[in-house]
Amino acid sequence: MESIRQWAACLCFAAAAAGICRLLIPSSGLGRTLQLSLSVFFLCSVLLPLQSMHLPFVLDMGAEVQQQAEQLSEQTVQQSQSAALEMAKQQIETELTNFLLEEGITPVRIGIDMMQQDDSVTLDLYLLLQQQDRPKESWLREHLASEQLRLTIEYQEGENSNESQS
Secondary structure (H helix, E strand, O other): OHHHHHHHHHHHHHHHHHHHHHHHOOOOHHHHHHHHHHHHHHHHHHHHHHHHOOOHHHHHHHHHHHHHHHHHHHHHHHHHHHHHHHHHHHHHHHHHHHHHHHOOOOEEEEEEEEEEEOOEEEEEEEEEEEHHHHHHHHHHHHHOOOOOEEEEEEEEEOOOEEEEEO
């Protein structure tokens, strides 16, 4: 509390000194420069003592605000990573569908699961194809072969029956 009293007294003396100096300063060009200097002096006399004061309630609030800002930042990063992952999955699905359609393969369903371990990403790709596309399975496995891709192909015959191939 004593530091606040000292700060207030300092402000009163600074205001009085600035007021007396303004009365003595001429109104010419040099006078305007000195008035600006007095304004900066008064502003410094207001702000500089606040730097040396110990205000624990302000510091505690600052820590809480910083913690909330860090949590918000983490949430934002997670949401942006999730959105980027979803966009990547949609892009892969679109490109894969176009690739299959160019070869005359009509996918019934495409499932993509992306897993990240350290610096590498592994894709689990699930294709549900029509029974008529079974002869093209070896071509598909050859063209989609990769260390980062695990491919599962199943076939649909009619509307209800499934046959599994891995």
